[in-house]
Amino acid sequence: xNDITSEEARIAPTPEREGDTARMNMIxxxxxxxxxxxxxxxxxxxxxxxxxxxxxxxxATAGLQKKYGKTRVxxxxxxxxxxxxxxxxxxxxGLRPVxxxxxxxxxxxxxxxxxxxxxxxxxxxxxxxxxxxxxxSPFGGGIFGGQxxxxxxxxxxxxxxxLKTVIPATPYDAKGLLIxxxxxxxxxxxxxxxxIYNGPFDGHWDRPAKNWSNHPGGEVxxxxxRIPLGKASVVRxxxxxxxxxxxxxxxxxxxxxxxxxxxxxxIDLRTLVPLDIDTIxxxxxxxxxxxxxxxxxxxxxxxxxxxxxxxxxxxxxxxAPILRVTGFDTPYPHxxxxxxxxxxxxxxxxxxxIMKDA
Amino acid sequence: MTGDHxxxxxxQLSLHVPEPKYRPGDEVDFxxxxxxxxxxxxxxxxxxxxxEFHELAYGLVRVLDEDGKAVGPWDPRLDPDSLRxxxxxxxxxxxxxxxxxxxxxxxxxxxxxxxxxxxxVSVSAAMALAGDDMCFPSxxxxxxxxxRGYALIEMMNQIYSNKGDKLQGxxxxxxxxxxxxxxxxxxxxxxxxxxxxxxxxxxxxxKGDSRIAATWCGEGSTAEGDFHSALTFATVYxxxxxxxxxxxxxxxxxxSGFAGAEATTFAAxxxxxxxxxxxxxxxxxxxxYAATHWAAExxxxxxxxxxxxxxxxxxxxHSTSDDPSGYRSAQExxxxxxxxxxxxxxxxxxxxxxxxEDRQAAMDxxxxxxxxxxQKEAEKNGILGHGLHQQFETMFEGVYEExxxxxxxxxxxxxxxxxxxxxxxxxx
Ligand SMILES: Cc1ncc(C[n+]2csc(CCOP(=O)(O)OP(=O)(O)O)c2C)c(N)n1
Ligand SMILES: [Mg+2]
Numbered sequence: 001x002n003d004i005t006s007e008e009a010r011i012a013p014t015p016e017r018e019g020d021t022a023r024m025n026m027i028x029x030x031x032x033x034x035x036x037x038x039x040x041x042x043x044x045x046x047x048x049x050x051x052x053x054x055x056x057x058x059x060a061t062a063g064l065q066k067k068y069g070k071t072r073v074x075x076x077x078x079x080x081x082x083x084x085x086x087x088x089x090x091x092x093x094g095l096r097p098v099x100x101x102x103x104x105x106x107x108x109x110x111x112x113x114x115x116x117x118x119x120x121x122x123x124x125x126x127x128x129x130x131x132x133x134x135x136x137s138p139f140g141g142g143i144f145g146g147q148x149x150x151x152x153x154x155x156x157x158x159x160x161x162x163l164k165t166v167i168p169a170t171p172y173d174a175k176g177l178l179i180x181x182x183x184x185x186x187x188x189x190x191x192x193x194x195x196i197y198n199g200p201f202d203g204h205w206d207r208p209a210k211n212w213s214n215h216p217g218g219e220v221x222x223x224x225x226r227i228p229l230g231k232a233s234v235v236r237x238x239x240x241x242x243x244x245x246x247x248x249x250x251x252x253x254x255x256x257x258x259x260x261x262x263x264x265x266x267i268d269l270r271t272l273v274p275l276d277i278d279t280i281x282x283x284x285x286x287x288x289x290x291x292x293x294x295x296x297x298x299x300x301x302x303x304x305x306x307x308x309x310x311x312x313x314x315x316x317x318x319x320a321p322i323l324r325v326t327g328f329d330t331p332y333p334h335x336x337x338x339x340x341x342x343x344x345x346x347x348x349x350x351x352x353x354i355m356k357d358a
Numbered sequence: 359m360t361g362d363h364x365x366x367x368x369x370q371l372s373l374h375v376p377e378p379k380y381r382p383g384d385e386v387d388f389x390x391x392x393x394x395x396x397x398x399x400x401x402x403x404x405x406x407x408x409x410e411f412h413e414l415a416y417g418l419v420r421v422l423d424e425d426g427k428a429v430g431p432w433d434p435r436l437d438p439d440s441l442r443x444x445x446x447x448x449x450x451x452x453x454x455x456x457x458x459x460x461x462x463x464x465x466x467x468x469x470x471x472x473x474x475x476x477x478x479v480s481v482s483a484a485m486a487l488a489g490d491d492m493c494f495p496s497x498x499x500x501x502x503x504x505x506r507g508y509a510l511i512e513m514m515n516q517i518y519s520n521k522g523d524k525l526q527g528x529x530x531x532x533x534x535x536x537x538x539x540x541x542x543x544x545x546x547x548x549x550x551x552x553x554x555x556x557x558x559x560x561x562x563x564x565k566g567d568s569r570i571a572a573t574w575c576g577e578g579s580t581a582e583g584d585f586h587s588a589l590t591f592a593t594v595y596x597x598x599x600x601x602x603x604x605x606x607x608x609x610x611x612x613x614s615g616f617a618g619a620e621a622t623t624f625a626a627x628x629x630x631x632x633x634x635x636x637x638x639x640x641x642x643x644x645x646x647y648a649a650t651h652w653a654a655e656x657x658x659x660x661x662x663x664x665x666x667x668x669x670x671x672x673x674x675x676h677s678t679s680d681d682p683s684g685y686r687s688a689q690e691x692x693x694x695x696x697x698x699x700x701x702x703x704x705x706x707x708x709x710x711x712x713x714x715e716d717r718q719a720a721m722d723x724x725x726x727x728x729x730x731x732x733q734k735e736a737e738k739n740g741i742l743g744h745g746l747h748q749q750f751e752t753m754f755e756g757v758y759e760e761x762x763x764x765x766x767x768x769x770x771x772x773x774x775x776x777x778x779x780x781x782x783x784x785x786x
């Protein structure tokens with residue numbers, strides 16, 4: 001049985017070194033990104049509930065306070081609205097705050113500060129003030145966290161102009177993307193898929209968990225590097241169907257595709273806003289089919305936006321209706337977690353459906 | 359980080375970041391915590407104006423002294439039977455916590471939270487309220503349900519998300535709900551229950567009802583905006599509500615200083631809002647009872663809200679996901695100057711000649727047996743992750759009163775998926 005944070009809590013934050021790269025899990029990669037950025041730029045500050053001395057409930061900020069001191073890495077009062085509001089103020093001064101929201105499910109008290117303030121500050125002040133925040137937060141389910149430790153609220157933020165939304169699927173991407181986010185002058189929501197903190201997850205919950213040690217994405221440079229925002233990654237090339245996904249679902253999709261034998265092209269979006277439209281359109285024009293997979297609820301999930309956009313730009317190349325595979329439109333249930341989760345069966349059935357006239 | 363605007367003739371600013379006194383391995387000395395003598399706090403009339411007793415927001419209402427005697431104006435003068443009931447409710451709560459914590463460790467469920475050392479805060483308060491007063495608890499007041507006689511097996515069924523779970527496996531373990539027992543559905547999101555309690559109390563007042571509301575949150579949770587919204591509404595409408603802040607010193611790894619405790623007490627939050635504020639020894643079951651009883655009388659006679667800070671200590675980890683040895687000294691609990699609420703009430707009953715060690719041991723045994731027996735029963739309904747305890751369809755029920763077409767469609771899709779899946783849960 002997975003405990004909410006204990007498995008993660010046992011992970012040591014120090015990576016094993018191999019030359020100038022190291023094997024890292026996603027927590028270590030995120031930690032390393034903040035470490036590298038704090039060393040390069042003394043305006044970078046890390047803040048949030050339990051992130052200081054303890055190093056965060058998932059240990060993502062472990063060791064940072066010791067290294068950079070309490071005025072750059074500090075615990076905060078338990079008020080998400082306060083955390084983001086204060087981060088905006090610090091940003092207005094000229095710092096580059098990296099606030100952590102302990103679980104994405106607890107970001108809602110901060111919505112006003114994010115939506116009405118951070119997202120609009122540049123626009124309403126004609127660039128006099130900016131909000132260069134990177135809001136890190138673990139999101140997604142698959143850990144028996146019940147409805148308040150499992151949600152995927154990304155489309156609430158992708159709907160807000162002025163915010164960027166970034167979601168990594170490997171330790172390598174997590175570090176390179178997070179560095180780009182911290183350097184970005186606009187507010188970014190950086191959702192970390194906590195189900196894959198320790199290893200890629202293929203959706204088969206009844207099989208033994210894997211770790212990152214054998215996955216190419218677990219090989220991470222120890223120093224500074226960037227993965228540009230707005231660039232998707234083609235994780236598998238194919239010509240039968242394009243599958244758009246991000247976060248945990250990249251791995252679930254990859255496994256389902258391997259099982260199905262369908263020669264699918266899998267695109268890990270990495271950045272939801274701004275979207276890498278060129279990579280998507282090029283792929284769909286090639287394959288003629290498009291399937292979208294996310295864990296978030298279906299209605300007005302990010303899949304709706306993707307579907308509309310692909311339809312607008314690729315209609316005459318489509319050989320089948322665009323399909324969405326998503327979480328159901330219910331709160332995240334506790335005991336029926338694996339019935340809720342868009343796993344191999346749901347994806348496999350959709351693959352069959354979209355390929356049936358091929 | 360060098361500011362751009364330093365001037366030689368202006369002082370350089372520095373940022374204060376709170377730091378707890380003790381960290382892992384440290385020798386703990388709590389002699390600086392002021393513990394006023396039991397019985398020394400004044401007891402105003404429940405109808406007095408809050409501005410006349412501000413000092414109670416900074417002191418500590420205590421009833422039980424070091425010899426186990428109940429002293430002073432706050433002594434609620436409970437009869438021995440009530441005291442024994444209180445003792446058993448606390449002991450049963452602790453026995454339940456022990457057992458369910460272990461069940462989580464054995465992989466029978468995903469999550470558990472104990473309230474060890476804080477039993478008085480929920481048990482004694484629940485006893486001082488009327489049975490039909492409405493409670494809006496946080497996740498650490500299981501003692502209310504136990505005091506109100508909610509069946510232990512229902513709690514366990516919920517913890518296991520099993521066939522018997524009245525919440526249909528939909529909620530994280532310990533996030534109980536029992537309308538019948540005046541126990542509002544617990545939320546995982548901190549402090550949301552605070553304004554809700556105030557709203558319930560306002561409704562009760564608007565309807566000319568006689569029931570009042572009570573709510574609880576941790577000291578860490580007082581930082582949330584909802585806490586302050588609640589206090590504003592409570593004072594504006596003189597809502598018949600008791601707002602409890604359980605100051606157990608820690609909020610996961612963050613000490614109370616991160617909620618403002620370096621500057622003042624949590625009860626002092628009441629002063630700025632013009633609300634009655636009491637700071638109470640939360641490990642003194644009689645003080646908690648007396649304070650709640652007093653606040654209930656205020657509320658019931660339209661004198662308005664009371665904010666009660668219960669000064670206590672979280673003896674165990676935050677939850678099964680937490681290991682406190684990573685951030686605080688293990689000595690803190692053993693050196694806690696206000697002791698253990700169960701031991702203090704036991705000593706009081708013994709001092710009264712109404713109890714003895716043998717009866718205590720027998721009661722502890724009886725509680726442990728009851729919990730063990732109940733656990734066996736509950737496990738007949740299943741444990742989390744082993745088998746399918748709820749029908750798949752139930753996942754879609756209760757999202758709305760009436761299920762819209764798109765949920766019906768998804769429900770059908772799920773059933774098709776179930777058939778195609780080969781039912782891996784059956785293999786567990
Ligand atoms: C809105 C929100 N933010 C953060 C959390 C994560 N969280 C759960 S409990 C907790 C600490 C609460 O401490 P306190 O209020 O002192 O209560 P205690 O656990 O000590 O009883 C935190 C930060 C949450 N559940 N909800
Ligand atoms: Mg606390």
